[in-house]
Amino acid sequence: MTGFAFLCIAISCLMTLARFIPDPLHENIPPASLRGLDKLMTQRWWWHTELVFAGLAVVLVVASRPLQLSIVLLFAVPLYVLYLISTDTWRSKLQNTLCLAIPVALGAIGLAWYNYARFDSITEFGQFNQLTVFDTHYNKVTLLLGQWQNALYHLLVKPFDISGHFPFIKWGTTMDTGLGNYFFQSPHSGLINFPLLWGLALLAVWWKVSSLRQRLLRDADSDAISNATHTLCHSGYSRAGEATLLQATTYFMLLSMVWLPFLIVIFVTNANFGLRYTCEFVMWLSVIAFALWQSIPVADKHLSTSSPYAEAEDAVADPTATINYKALFFVVGIGIFLLTIGLSFFLTVGADETISTVNPEFYLQVRWIFDPLRLT
Numbered sequence: 001m002t003g004f005a006f007l008c009i010a011i012s013c014l015m016t017l018a019r020f021i022p023d024p025l026h027e028n029i030p031p032a033s034l035r036g037l038d039k040l041m042t043q044r045w046w047w048h049t050e051l052v053f054a055g056l057a058v059v060l061v062v063a064s065r066p067l068q069l070s071i072v073l074l075f076a077v078p079l080y081v082l083y084l085i086s087t088d089t090w091r092s093k094l095q096n097t098l099c100l101a102i103p104v105a106l107g108a109i110g111l112a113w114y115n116y117a118r119f120d121s122i123t124e125f126g127q128f129n130q131l132t133v134f135d136t137h138y139n140k141v142t143l144l145l146g147q148w149q150n151a152l153y154h155l156l157v158k159p160f161d162i163s164g165h166f167p168f169i170k171w172g173t174t175m176d177t178g179l180g181n182y183f184f185q186s187p188h189s190g191l192i193n194f195p196l197l198w199g200l201a202l203l204a205v206w207w208k209v210s211s212l213r214q215r216l217l218r219d220a221d222s223d224a225i226s227n228a229t230h231t232l233c234h235s236g237y238s239r240a241g242e243a244t245l246l247q248a249t250t251y252f253m254l255l256s257m258v259w260l261p262f263l264i265v266i267f268v269t270n271a272n273f274g275l276r277y278t279c280e281f282v283m284w285l286s287v288i289a290f291a292l293w294q295s296i297p298v299a300d301k302h303l304s305t306s307s308p309y310a311e312a313e314d315a316v317a318d319p320t321a322t323i324n325y326k327a328l329f330f331v332v333g334i335g336i337f338l339l340t341i342g343l344s345f346f347l348t349v350g351a352d353e354t355i356s357t358v359n360p361e362f363y364l365q366v367r368w369i370f371d372p373l374r375l376t
Helices: 002-020 034-039 046-063 067-083 090-119 147-158 195-218 226-235 239-270 275-295 310-319 319-358 362-372
Strands: none
Touching: 002 046, 002 067, 002 090, 002 239, 002 275, 046 090, 067 090, 067 239, 067 275, 090 147, 147 239, 147 275, 195 239, 195 275, 195 319, 239 310, 275 319, 319 362
Protein backbone atom coordinates (compact mmCIF):
# COMPACT_ATOMS: atom_id res chain seq x y z
CA MET A 1 0.00 0.00 0.00
CA THR A 2 2.83 2.39 0.85
CA GLY A 3 4.69 1.62 -2.38
CA PHE A 4 1.52 2.13 -4.41
CA ALA A 5 0.81 5.45 -2.68
CA PHE A 6 4.27 6.77 -3.53
CA LEU A 7 3.90 5.43 -7.08
CA CYS A 8 0.75 7.53 -7.54
CA ILE A 9 2.45 10.60 -6.06
CA ALA A 10 5.45 10.14 -8.37
CA ILE A 11 3.31 9.84 -11.50
CA SER A 12 0.99 12.73 -10.61
CA CYS A 13 3.90 15.06 -9.82
CA LEU A 14 5.77 14.02 -12.97
CA MET A 15 2.82 15.27 -15.00
CA THR A 16 3.87 18.81 -14.21
CA LEU A 17 6.67 18.47 -16.79
CA ALA A 18 4.05 19.05 -19.47
CA ARG A 19 3.22 22.45 -17.92
CA PHE A 20 6.60 23.79 -19.06
CA ILE A 21 5.84 23.12 -22.73
CA PRO A 22 4.90 26.47 -24.30
CA ASP A 23 2.29 26.96 -26.97
CA PRO A 24 4.19 28.17 -30.07
CA LEU A 25 1.39 30.46 -31.26
CA HIS A 26 -0.67 31.30 -28.21
CA GLU A 27 0.91 32.51 -25.00
CA ASN A 28 -0.73 30.74 -22.08
CA ILE A 29 -1.23 33.65 -19.70
CA PRO A 30 -3.33 32.83 -16.62
CA PRO A 31 -6.18 35.20 -15.81
CA ALA A 32 -5.36 37.86 -13.23
CA SER A 33 -8.49 36.92 -11.29
CA LEU A 34 -7.08 33.58 -10.14
CA ARG A 35 -6.86 33.11 -6.38
CA GLY A 36 -5.77 30.48 -3.87
CA LEU A 37 -4.89 27.03 -5.22
CA ASP A 38 -5.78 28.00 -8.80
CA LYS A 39 -3.16 30.73 -8.69
CA LEU A 40 -0.62 28.47 -6.99
CA MET A 41 -0.96 25.86 -9.74
CA THR A 42 0.13 28.42 -12.34
CA GLN A 43 3.39 29.40 -10.58
CA ARG A 44 6.61 28.07 -12.10
CA TRP A 45 8.30 27.81 -8.70
CA TRP A 46 5.51 25.46 -7.62
CA TRP A 47 6.04 23.35 -10.74
CA HIS A 48 9.70 22.97 -9.79
CA THR A 49 8.61 21.97 -6.26
CA GLU A 50 6.35 19.26 -7.70
CA LEU A 51 9.29 17.87 -9.69
CA VAL A 52 11.32 17.67 -6.49
CA PHE A 53 8.40 15.81 -4.86
CA ALA A 54 8.35 13.46 -7.85
CA GLY A 55 12.04 12.66 -7.37
CA LEU A 56 11.55 12.01 -3.66
CA ALA A 57 8.51 9.82 -4.38
CA VAL A 58 10.54 7.72 -6.83
CA VAL A 59 13.10 7.05 -4.09
CA LEU A 60 10.35 6.08 -1.64
CA VAL A 61 8.81 3.74 -4.24
CA VAL A 62 12.12 1.88 -4.47
CA ALA A 63 12.45 1.81 -0.68
CA SER A 64 8.94 0.30 -0.40
CA ARG A 65 8.63 -2.00 -3.43
CA PRO A 66 11.71 -1.96 -5.70
CA LEU A 67 9.96 -3.64 -8.64
CA GLN A 68 7.35 -0.89 -8.76
CA LEU A 69 10.08 1.41 -10.03
CA SER A 70 9.55 -0.20 -13.43
CA ILE A 71 5.94 1.04 -13.41
CA VAL A 72 7.04 4.61 -12.70
CA LEU A 73 9.56 4.40 -15.55
CA LEU A 74 6.83 3.31 -17.97
CA PHE A 75 5.33 6.77 -17.51
CA ALA A 76 8.40 8.87 -16.74
CA VAL A 77 10.57 7.86 -19.71
CA PRO A 78 8.04 8.60 -22.52
CA LEU A 79 6.99 11.87 -20.88
CA TYR A 80 10.58 13.00 -20.32
CA VAL A 81 11.61 12.16 -23.91
CA LEU A 82 8.59 14.03 -25.29
CA TYR A 83 9.47 16.98 -23.06
CA LEU A 84 13.10 17.02 -24.24
CA ILE A 85 12.02 17.29 -27.88
CA SER A 86 9.46 20.00 -27.08
CA THR A 87 9.89 23.72 -27.78
CA ASP A 88 10.79 24.61 -24.19
CA THR A 89 14.17 26.32 -23.74
CA TRP A 90 17.23 24.20 -22.96
CA ARG A 91 17.85 26.25 -19.84
CA SER A 92 14.41 25.32 -18.54
CA LYS A 93 14.96 21.69 -19.52
CA LEU A 94 18.21 21.63 -17.56
CA GLN A 95 16.56 23.18 -14.49
CA ASN A 96 13.73 20.65 -14.58
CA THR A 97 16.11 17.75 -15.07
CA LEU A 98 18.10 18.84 -12.02
CA CYS A 99 14.89 19.17 -9.96
CA LEU A 100 14.18 15.53 -10.76
CA ALA A 101 17.70 14.13 -10.76
CA ILE A 102 19.14 15.64 -7.56
CA PRO A 103 16.61 14.11 -5.10
CA VAL A 104 16.73 10.80 -7.00
CA ALA A 105 20.55 10.74 -6.86
CA LEU A 106 20.69 11.64 -3.16
CA GLY A 107 18.00 9.08 -2.37
CA ALA A 108 19.80 6.39 -4.39
CA ILE A 109 23.02 7.07 -2.47
CA GLY A 110 21.14 6.80 0.83
CA LEU A 111 19.43 3.53 -0.16
CA ALA A 112 22.70 2.07 -1.44
CA TRP A 113 24.47 2.98 1.81
CA TYR A 114 21.68 1.43 3.91
CA ASN A 115 21.64 -1.78 1.86
CA TYR A 116 25.41 -2.15 2.02
CA ALA A 117 25.52 -1.44 5.75
CA ARG A 118 22.84 -4.01 6.47
CA PHE A 119 23.26 -6.66 3.74
CA ASP A 120 26.77 -6.05 2.28
CA SER A 121 25.11 -5.38 -1.09
CA ILE A 122 23.77 -2.13 -2.49
CA THR A 123 20.94 -3.92 -4.36
CA GLU A 124 19.79 -6.44 -1.75
CA PHE A 125 16.73 -4.75 -0.18
CA GLY A 126 16.21 -7.88 1.91
CA GLN A 127 15.15 -9.97 -1.08
CA PHE A 128 17.34 -12.97 -0.26
CA ASN A 129 18.55 -12.34 3.29
CA GLN A 130 15.20 -12.82 4.97
CA LEU A 131 13.61 -15.27 7.37
CA THR A 132 10.87 -17.11 5.51
CA VAL A 133 9.60 -20.62 4.85
CA PHE A 134 12.17 -21.30 2.13
CA ASP A 135 15.63 -20.17 1.04
CA THR A 136 15.04 -17.48 -1.58
CA HIS A 137 18.65 -17.66 -2.80
CA TYR A 138 17.50 -20.43 -5.14
CA ASN A 139 14.74 -18.33 -6.70
CA LYS A 140 15.52 -16.85 -10.10
CA VAL A 141 13.80 -15.98 -13.35
CA THR A 142 14.20 -18.82 -15.85
CA LEU A 143 13.17 -19.44 -19.45
CA LEU A 144 11.17 -22.56 -18.59
CA LEU A 145 7.88 -22.39 -20.53
CA GLY A 146 6.01 -24.42 -17.92
CA GLN A 147 7.01 -22.02 -15.16
CA TRP A 148 5.86 -19.02 -17.22
CA GLN A 149 2.54 -20.75 -17.96
CA ASN A 150 2.01 -21.43 -14.27
CA ALA A 151 2.79 -17.83 -13.34
CA LEU A 152 0.48 -16.31 -15.94
CA TYR A 153 -2.34 -18.72 -15.16
CA HIS A 154 -2.30 -18.08 -11.43
CA LEU A 155 -2.11 -14.29 -11.55
CA LEU A 156 -4.24 -13.75 -14.66
CA VAL A 157 -6.84 -16.49 -14.90
CA LYS A 158 -7.20 -18.52 -11.69
CA PRO A 159 -10.88 -18.27 -10.63
CA PHE A 160 -12.45 -17.45 -7.27
CA ASP A 161 -13.96 -20.12 -5.05
CA ILE A 162 -17.75 -19.86 -5.23
CA SER A 163 -20.20 -21.33 -2.72
CA GLY A 164 -23.96 -21.27 -2.33
CA HIS A 165 -23.92 -19.62 1.09
CA PHE A 166 -22.47 -16.51 2.69
CA PRO A 167 -20.01 -15.00 1.87
CA PHE A 168 -20.59 -16.66 -1.56
CA ILE A 169 -17.17 -15.72 -2.99
CA LYS A 170 -13.70 -16.41 -1.60
CA TRP A 171 -10.16 -16.27 -2.84
CA GLY A 172 -9.20 -19.40 -4.79
CA THR A 173 -7.83 -22.03 -2.42
CA THR A 174 -7.05 -24.80 -4.94
CA MET A 175 -3.37 -25.61 -4.48
CA ASP A 176 -0.92 -26.18 -7.33
CA THR A 177 1.20 -29.24 -6.58
CA GLY A 178 3.71 -28.66 -9.38
CA LEU A 179 5.44 -25.59 -8.03
CA GLY A 180 8.62 -27.18 -6.70
CA ASN A 181 9.80 -27.73 -3.14
CA TYR A 182 10.58 -24.11 -2.40
CA PHE A 183 7.31 -22.54 -3.55
CA PHE A 184 4.36 -21.76 -1.37
CA GLN A 185 1.08 -20.08 -2.16
CA SER A 186 -1.75 -18.40 -0.33
CA PRO A 187 -5.40 -18.11 -1.44
CA HIS A 188 -5.59 -15.75 -4.41
CA SER A 189 -7.24 -15.32 -7.81
CA GLY A 190 -6.39 -13.99 -11.25
CA LEU A 191 -6.73 -10.42 -12.46
CA ILE A 192 -9.29 -11.27 -15.13
CA ASN A 193 -11.83 -12.07 -12.40
CA PHE A 194 -12.09 -8.41 -11.34
CA PRO A 195 -14.85 -6.74 -13.42
CA LEU A 196 -13.27 -3.28 -13.23
CA LEU A 197 -10.20 -4.60 -15.06
CA TRP A 198 -12.33 -5.64 -18.03
CA GLY A 199 -12.12 -1.97 -18.98
CA LEU A 200 -8.49 -2.55 -20.00
CA ALA A 201 -9.90 -3.87 -23.28
CA LEU A 202 -10.91 -0.27 -24.06
CA LEU A 203 -7.24 0.55 -24.62
CA ALA A 204 -7.67 0.11 -28.39
CA VAL A 205 -10.46 2.69 -28.39
CA TRP A 206 -8.41 5.00 -26.17
CA TRP A 207 -5.54 4.89 -28.68
CA LYS A 208 -7.81 6.18 -31.46
CA VAL A 209 -9.53 8.75 -29.27
CA SER A 210 -6.28 10.10 -27.82
CA SER A 211 -4.65 10.44 -31.25
CA LEU A 212 -7.60 12.55 -32.43
CA ARG A 213 -7.47 14.70 -29.31
CA GLN A 214 -3.73 15.23 -29.70
CA ARG A 215 -4.21 16.37 -33.29
CA LEU A 216 -6.95 18.82 -32.33
CA LEU A 217 -5.00 20.17 -29.37
CA ARG A 218 -1.98 20.84 -31.57
CA ASP A 219 -4.12 22.51 -34.24
CA ALA A 220 -3.83 26.17 -33.28
CA ASP A 221 -6.62 27.17 -35.69
CA SER A 222 -9.13 24.61 -34.48
CA ASP A 223 -12.28 26.13 -33.04
CA ALA A 224 -13.31 22.75 -31.68
CA ILE A 225 -11.32 23.24 -28.47
CA SER A 226 -11.53 27.00 -28.08
CA ASN A 227 -13.74 26.54 -25.04
CA ALA A 228 -10.96 24.58 -23.32
CA THR A 229 -8.52 27.50 -23.28
CA HIS A 230 -9.79 28.84 -19.96
CA THR A 231 -9.41 25.42 -18.32
CA LEU A 232 -5.89 25.00 -19.67
CA CYS A 233 -4.91 28.39 -18.29
CA HIS A 234 -6.16 27.41 -14.84
CA SER A 235 -4.17 24.17 -14.84
CA GLY A 236 -1.04 25.77 -16.27
CA TYR A 237 -1.02 23.61 -19.42
CA SER A 238 -0.70 25.01 -22.92
CA ARG A 239 -2.40 23.19 -25.77
CA ALA A 240 0.94 21.63 -26.72
CA GLY A 241 1.52 20.59 -23.10
CA GLU A 242 -1.93 19.02 -22.86
CA ALA A 243 -1.34 17.06 -26.07
CA THR A 244 2.08 15.88 -24.84
CA LEU A 245 0.64 14.70 -21.53
CA LEU A 246 -2.12 12.83 -23.35
CA GLN A 247 0.45 11.19 -25.62
CA ALA A 248 2.65 10.16 -22.69
CA THR A 249 -0.38 8.74 -20.85
CA THR A 250 -1.29 6.66 -23.90
CA TYR A 251 2.23 5.26 -24.13
CA PHE A 252 2.13 4.47 -20.41
CA MET A 253 -1.09 2.47 -20.78
CA LEU A 254 0.19 0.52 -23.78
CA LEU A 255 3.58 -0.21 -22.23
CA SER A 256 1.88 -1.30 -19.00
CA MET A 257 -0.04 -4.01 -20.86
CA VAL A 258 3.16 -5.19 -22.58
CA TRP A 259 5.18 -5.20 -19.34
CA LEU A 260 2.50 -6.87 -17.18
CA PRO A 261 3.20 -10.54 -18.09
CA PHE A 262 6.95 -10.10 -17.62
CA LEU A 263 6.42 -8.46 -14.24
CA ILE A 264 4.13 -11.32 -13.19
CA VAL A 265 6.81 -13.86 -14.08
CA ILE A 266 9.45 -11.90 -12.13
CA PHE A 267 7.20 -11.75 -9.06
CA VAL A 268 6.28 -15.42 -9.15
CA THR A 269 9.70 -16.89 -9.92
CA ASN A 270 11.35 -14.75 -7.23
CA ALA A 271 8.69 -15.33 -4.59
CA ASN A 272 5.40 -17.21 -4.90
CA PHE A 273 1.73 -17.09 -5.84
CA GLY A 274 0.32 -14.87 -3.14
CA LEU A 275 -2.69 -12.72 -2.41
CA ARG A 276 -0.58 -9.63 -1.87
CA TYR A 277 0.79 -9.87 -5.43
CA THR A 278 -2.70 -10.12 -6.88
CA CYS A 279 -3.72 -7.06 -4.88
CA GLU A 280 -0.59 -5.17 -5.95
CA PHE A 281 -1.35 -5.73 -9.63
CA VAL A 282 -5.04 -4.91 -9.13
CA MET A 283 -4.19 -1.55 -7.53
CA TRP A 284 -1.89 -0.55 -10.40
CA LEU A 285 -4.18 -1.73 -13.21
CA SER A 286 -7.32 -0.35 -11.57
CA VAL A 287 -6.03 3.19 -12.05
CA ILE A 288 -5.60 2.55 -15.78
CA ALA A 289 -8.93 0.73 -16.09
CA PHE A 290 -10.77 3.50 -14.27
CA ALA A 291 -9.23 6.14 -16.54
CA LEU A 292 -10.34 4.15 -19.60
CA TRP A 293 -13.87 3.59 -18.30
CA GLN A 294 -14.47 7.23 -17.42
CA SER A 295 -12.76 8.73 -20.49
CA ILE A 296 -14.16 6.71 -23.38
CA PRO A 297 -17.86 7.62 -22.95
CA VAL A 298 -17.04 11.33 -23.04
CA ALA A 299 -17.32 11.13 -26.81
CA ASP A 300 -18.18 14.55 -28.15
CA LYS A 301 -18.08 16.13 -31.57
CA HIS A 302 -14.27 16.45 -31.49
CA LEU A 303 -13.62 12.69 -31.56
CA SER A 304 -15.07 11.70 -34.91
CA THR A 305 -12.77 9.70 -37.20
CA SER A 306 -13.88 11.64 -40.27
CA SER A 307 -14.39 15.21 -39.16
CA PRO A 308 -14.41 17.11 -35.87
CA TYR A 309 -18.02 17.98 -36.57
CA ALA A 310 -19.27 14.77 -38.14
CA GLU A 311 -20.67 13.35 -34.93
CA ALA A 312 -22.38 16.62 -34.14
CA GLU A 313 -24.01 16.58 -37.59
CA ASP A 314 -25.14 12.98 -37.10
CA ALA A 315 -26.57 13.91 -33.72
CA VAL A 316 -28.65 16.67 -35.34
CA ALA A 317 -30.04 14.20 -37.85
CA ASP A 318 -30.72 11.56 -35.20
CA PRO A 319 -30.17 13.00 -31.70
CA THR A 320 -31.24 9.79 -29.97
CA ALA A 321 -28.44 7.75 -31.58
CA THR A 322 -25.60 9.52 -29.78
CA ILE A 323 -27.59 9.91 -26.57
CA ASN A 324 -28.48 6.22 -26.44
CA TYR A 325 -24.89 5.19 -27.12
CA LYS A 326 -23.55 7.32 -24.31
CA ALA A 327 -26.33 6.32 -21.94
CA LEU A 328 -25.81 2.60 -22.62
CA PHE A 329 -22.05 2.87 -22.09
CA PHE A 330 -22.58 4.88 -18.91
CA VAL A 331 -25.05 2.36 -17.46
CA VAL A 332 -22.78 -0.57 -18.31
CA GLY A 333 -19.84 1.21 -16.68
CA ILE A 334 -21.82 1.91 -13.50
CA GLY A 335 -22.92 -1.73 -13.41
CA ILE A 336 -19.30 -2.91 -13.72
CA PHE A 337 -18.22 -0.60 -10.87
CA LEU A 338 -21.03 -1.81 -8.60
CA LEU A 339 -20.24 -5.44 -9.41
CA THR A 340 -16.58 -4.83 -8.52
CA ILE A 341 -17.53 -3.13 -5.24
CA GLY A 342 -19.87 -5.97 -4.30
CA LEU A 343 -17.31 -8.61 -5.20
CA SER A 344 -14.61 -6.81 -3.21
CA PHE A 345 -16.95 -6.54 -0.21
CA PHE A 346 -17.63 -10.28 -0.05
CA LEU A 347 -13.97 -11.08 -0.66
CA THR A 348 -13.01 -8.81 2.23
CA VAL A 349 -15.60 -10.30 4.57
CA GLY A 350 -14.64 -13.86 3.70
CA ALA A 351 -10.87 -13.42 3.34
CA ASP A 352 -9.10 -15.91 5.59
CA GLU A 353 -11.86 -15.49 8.22
CA THR A 354 -10.14 -12.32 9.43
CA ILE A 355 -13.28 -10.25 10.02
CA SER A 356 -15.17 -13.14 11.61
CA THR A 357 -12.35 -13.45 14.15
CA VAL A 358 -11.59 -9.78 14.80
CA ASN A 359 -15.20 -8.55 14.76
CA PRO A 360 -17.57 -11.52 15.03
CA GLU A 361 -20.62 -9.35 15.79
CA PHE A 362 -20.22 -7.45 12.53
CA TYR A 363 -19.70 -10.71 10.63
CA LEU A 364 -22.87 -12.26 12.10
CA GLN A 365 -24.90 -9.12 11.36
CA VAL A 366 -23.78 -9.06 7.74
CA ARG A 367 -24.43 -12.77 7.44
CA TRP A 368 -27.97 -12.31 8.78
CA ILE A 369 -28.59 -9.66 6.10
CA PHE A 370 -27.33 -11.75 3.21
CA ASP A 371 -28.46 -15.22 4.31
CA PRO A 372 -31.72 -14.92 2.31
CA LEU A 373 -29.54 -15.04 -0.83
CA ARG A 374 -28.40 -18.57 0.08
CA LEU A 375 -28.32 -20.63 -3.13
CA THR A 376 -28.30 -24.10 -1.55
